[in-house]
Amino acid sequence: MMLSRLAPLAKRAVASRCFATRRKTKDMSLLAPEVYEALPIYNTTAEPPARDPERGPVTSAHCIDVAKKQISALDSAALSPTGTVVHGIYGDLGAAEGIPLEYLALLRHAAEGCAAIRTIIEKSKAKKGTILVYGAGEASALAAAQVASADGHAVVAVVSSEQSGNDDFMECLKGMISEPGAAVPEEYALSKKLFAELVEGISTGKDGTEKAPSADTYLSDFKKNFADQCEAYPDTRPAAVSEKHLDFKYMEKDHQFWEENMAAYLEQFPPGAPPVDKAKLDALFTVEQYEIFRRKFWEQTTGVISGDDTPFSAPHIVQQQLMEPGKLNHATYPGAGADFPYAFSVLKQFFPEGTAPTAGGPILGAIVAVTPDLQKAAEVVAAAKTIREKAEALHFLTAHQKASLGAVRSVISQATAVGAPVTVLGGKLAGVSDKPMEATPADVKTALAAMDIDDMGKTKLNYFVQVYRAGDFPFYGDYAVHQATDVMTGPRQIIVTK
Known part of the structure; x- marks a missing residue:
């Protein structure tokens, strides 16, 4: 489940009491001195403490290093004795009171996502446009998709097969991306034609629907259909049925x-149509x-739905209007104003506010998060020399x-076709990039601003976090490592707190 945003941690100063019982262990001997001094260390040989109904404050949060299968000392955030937050990579972050420690442990991923957006904007030299994101279930790409969408870009997020089967995550991700953006599973991108049409529709604002015909076209079609009905079902018959019924x-x-x-x-059929003078029909039956x-x-249709069986004969109504033309109130008829915002009118064809398709803008670039499946596939194919190999x-x-290789090629081809750059997150990608994305101090600052909770309790960036509190039971740390390295763990980021 998505972690609820916590209130600002106003009492972080009390956390300094937790450092009095710290003692050194071998696994932390390689840490930078300032990081080491900030991290609380517990006696793991002692009996697990009794669960306190009023839990003490959380003083540190750590991601799982999946490659090393251990709790990460670098992707971590901890309270210092003075109440500031110290990150394992970026050092002292200051108070950072509006951001939970669980999110600050993911700061590197968020900063890399912001760095990818910055790189694309710098290379494309465009203020707004469409950004493609592959692997949107990964922490860094999830951050890139949300921040890009919050900054006004149209985002097409592709979720890799590791998370695309999680319906709840897919629905949440769609809600995180503003229109005209979209979130689709990896399987959708495997069809290059289908994915290309989606990207084109979002970037250009053309959703495939044709423009409504003019009022004269609607009227011409109606008159033809009306004349055909009068000829097929004349009132010389007892009802509007064909002769074979009689x-x-x-x-x-x-x-x-x-x-x-x-x-x-x-009796169940309407009456037949009286003769119609086509010349009179063309002259008097106007668009109005x-x-x-x-x-x-429309009123008759509404009556049928509500159970009103009032007789209705379209030919007779038209004949009556030819003899006594009606008058239209242009201020109140359906489609004329706010009273009927979604009613279609041949006289006033328009999209109600907020329903008109908008163009996302030109493709600015693609962001690719390196998933385990993608990395393996790219390395194996890149190592082969000949087509047969x-x-x-x-x-x-x-x-x-x-599937991951085919989908990412589909995403990349959309960017390269228009000369847009491709950035890679989470490592190297054979054949695409041999240099991992590096975040600058400005990117870290942007990520912190995206994580910060505003006065309305909202934020640009949210994560799906599952927390194991090793401060209560230290063996939760080992269990969290097991969960993080398990196959198909879902889109959540696993955090260990102490």
Whole structure:
């Protein structure tokens, strides 16, 4: 579940009491002195303390180093004796009171995501546009997608197969990305044509729907259909049915009941259409009269839904309007104003406020988060020299590895087709980038601002965090490592607090 944002930690000073019992252990001997001094250390050989209903304050938070299968000393945030926050990589962050420690442990990932956005903006030299993000379930790419969307860019986020099967996460991610952006599973991007159409629709604002015809076109179609109905179902018949319904094709002994039964049967049909003068129809039945007719048809439809069986005969209504043309109140008819904002009108065709498609802008670039499946697939294919070797390498990849490689190629091709840059997060990607993304102090500052809670309790950046509090039971730390290295752990980021 997504971590609820915590209130500012106003009483961090009391945390200094937790450092009085600190004692050194071998696994922390390689830390920088200032980081070491900030991290609380517990006696893991003692009996687990009894769970206190009024838990003491959390003084540190650590990510899991999946590669080393241990709690990370660098991706961590801890309270110093003076109440400031010390990050394992970026050092003293100051008070940082508006940000939970659990989020500050993910600061490196957030900063790298901000660095990727900054790099794309600098290279594209455009203020706003469309940014593609692959691996949006990873911490760094999730940060990039949210921050880019909050900054006004249209984001097309592709979730890799590790998280795309999590429906709850997909729905949450869609809510985090503002329109005209979108979030799609990796399987969607595997169809290059389908993904290209999605990106084009978002970047250009063309959603594939055709522009509504003019009022004259609607009127012309109506008159043709009306004339056809008058010819097919004239009022010389007892009802608007075809002639074959009136033919008696049964046994003669039933003929005496035929007319009585047919009268009851034909009552369910509207009456036939009276003759129409086409010249008069063309001259007198204007667009305004058609709008009046549509208003009456709309009211009849509403009546049918509510159970009102008032008879309604379209041909007779048109004939009545030809004899006595109605008058339209241009201030109140449906579609004219705020009273009927979503009612369609042939006279006033418009999109209600907030419903018109908007263009996301040109493709500025693509951000690719290196997932384990993607990294393995890219390395194997890049190592192959000939086409045959590449084909054999692809053949022995797992289905998820193949899918990740195909999806990321689909994302990258959309950017490279327009000369937009591609940035890589979370390591190197064979064939794309041999240099991992590095965050500058300005990127760290941007990430902290995105994590900060505003006066309304909102923030640009949210994570899905599962916390194991080793301060209560130290063995939670080992269990958190196990959970983080387990296959298909979902989109959550696992944090150990002490």
